[in-house]
Amino acid sequence: MKKHNYSAGPCILPQEVFDQSAQAILNFNDSGLSILEISHRSKDFVAVMEEARALAIELLGLEGKGYQALFLSGGASLEFLMVPYNLMKENGKAAYLDSGTWATNAIKEAQFFGETVIVASSKEANYTYIPKDYEIPADADYFHCTSNNTIFGTQMKSFPKTNVPMVCDMSSDIFSRVIDFSQFDIIYAGAQKNMGPAGTTLVVIKESIIGKSGRTIPSMLDYAKQVKAESMYNTPPVFPIYASLLTLKWIKEKGGIAALEKLNNAKAALLYNEIDSNPLFKGAAREEDRSTMNVTFLLTNPEHTETFDQMWKEANISGIAGHRSVGGYRASIYNAMPIESVQVLVDVMKALASKI
Missing domain, CATH: 3.40.640.10 (Type I PLP-dependent aspartate aminotransferase-like (Major domain))
Structure with missing residues (x-):
């Protein structure tokens, strides 16, 4: 798969x-x-x-x-x-x-x-x-x-x-x-x-x-x-x-840069909304300067790391570990990333909140 x-x-x-x-x-x-x-x-x-x-x-x-x-x-x-x-x-x-x-x-x-x-x-x-x-x-x-x-x-x-x-x-x-x-x-x-x-x-x-x-x-x-x-x-x-x-x-x-920008903004909004509304997560970058390409975020309680890592791996998600300079997680949602894949990550984050 x-x-x-x-x-x-x-x-x-x-x-x-x-x-x-x-x-x-x-x-x-x-x-x-x-x-x-x-x-x-x-x-x-x-x-x-x-x-x-x-x-x-x-x-x-x-x-x-x-x-x-x-x-x-x-x-x-x-x-x-x-x-x-x-x-x-x-x-x-x-x-x-x-x-x-x-x-x-x-x-x-x-x-x-x-x-x-x-x-x-x-x-x-x-x-x-x-x-x-x-x-x-x-x-x-x-x-x-x-x-x-x-x-x-x-x-x-x-x-x-x-x-x-x-x-x-x-x-x-x-x-x-x-x-x-x-x-x-x-x-x-x-x-x-x-x-x-x-x-x-x-x-x-x-x-x-x-x-x-x-x-x-x-x-x-x-x-x-x-x-x-x-x-x-x-x-x-x-x-x-x-x-x-x-x-x-x-x-x-696909309609050029303007069309992709619209999709990129929708993907970023979907993921950042979950980060901001889910009490188990918090954004790493200041809100006014958040990237629409690389979404960095952290668990509010590091004790949940093992459970979350197991869940996103089981969901067939790859490459989400944060850089050592920041820690936590980094979701790179470049042009070719479909919004359906972003929804998979959001669903895992929601499932973690339900599980804890």
């Missing part, structure tokens, strides 16, 4: 994507070859790359606005390095919002390149909220934020107004809600949390920001060279890009 997969990433993907990917592994486009063995320079795969890049731009509403989409390797963690390499000038300055573990890791990489200003942090509260009312230095080369914090279950509900170029790590909530994506100069996201399998990273970059750092950048880390090569500077991760394309096509078929 198919499990209800709440894993934070690699995560659940649409069943259609699994089915189509499986067929492509056996015989891609009736070529007699597997997607795993075709040349990345073949006509068939070049078409995949071109469609994936174009569709990402289309879904984000950035057509005709001077943006390029890249599918790169190294995960979002490599972008922690590439962003300052490409945007921070010699003797320059970057501004960062510290809202969680991955933001902290991005800050560490930026500090190798120059002055890195932390404009605000919620570390003292174990990242249970998103910092607000901070000032971004006007002379910063860029401002970096993380839209959704997978580990702690918090999400930025709005973004600052600034004349400084803005960079956003959207690894765990990209394509999940309608945003004015044109306010960002760079958006990046590891595919494995809401877009595809592990192995590729989507980078959406405004062309006008490229090549202004004054630095000599190694070729593989140079956005200008990657854009010029159309994501084919070296052999790209063929299969993860193909599966990501299938997921992007699924998003479009």
Whole structure:
């Protein structure tokens, strides 16, 4: 029986994507070859790359606005390095919002390149909220934020107004809600949390920001060279890009980001309502900053842990254990998670309350 997969990433993907990917592994486009063995320079795969890049731009509403989409390797963690390499000038300055573990890791990489200003942090509260009312230095080369914090279950509900170029790590909530994506100069996201399998990273970059750092950048880390090569500077991760394309096509078929946002809000409301109304549970993140992608919650009495764990496992639920930084539980309800699966978890929580 198919499990209800709440894993934070690699995560659940649409069943259609699994089915189509499986067929492509056996015989891609009736070529007699597997997607795993075709040349990345073949006509068939070049078409995949071109469609994936174009569709990402289309879904984000950035057509005709001077943006390029890249599918790169190294995960979002490599972008922690590439962003300052490409945007921070010699003797320059970057501004960062510290809202969680991955933001902290991005800050560490930026500090190798120059002055890195932390404009605000919620570390003292174990990242249970998103910092607000901070000032971004006007002379910063860029401002970096993380839209959704997978580990702690918090999400930025709005973004600052600034004349400084803005960079956003959207690894765990990209394509999940309608945003004015044109306010960002760079958006990046590891595919494995809401877009595809592990192995590729989507980078959406405004062309006008490229090549202004004054630095000599190694070729593989140079956005200008990657854009010029159309994501084919070296052999790209063929299969993860193909599966990501299938997921992007699924998003479009479902009605685009707006349609998925409506469903995501309904799933989150269903689960948070149970957390707030059931006396055996409590939310881990502050209510105003709760993520619609990663729902973190705790038992009010840890003595019920063994019983609850047994119940959700018997209900065929997987991947719900919380990160060690928070404890408790984390239900990742990405785009492909059906609301029926969320109802299964809610029913288990209700059953626990009846049992205790």
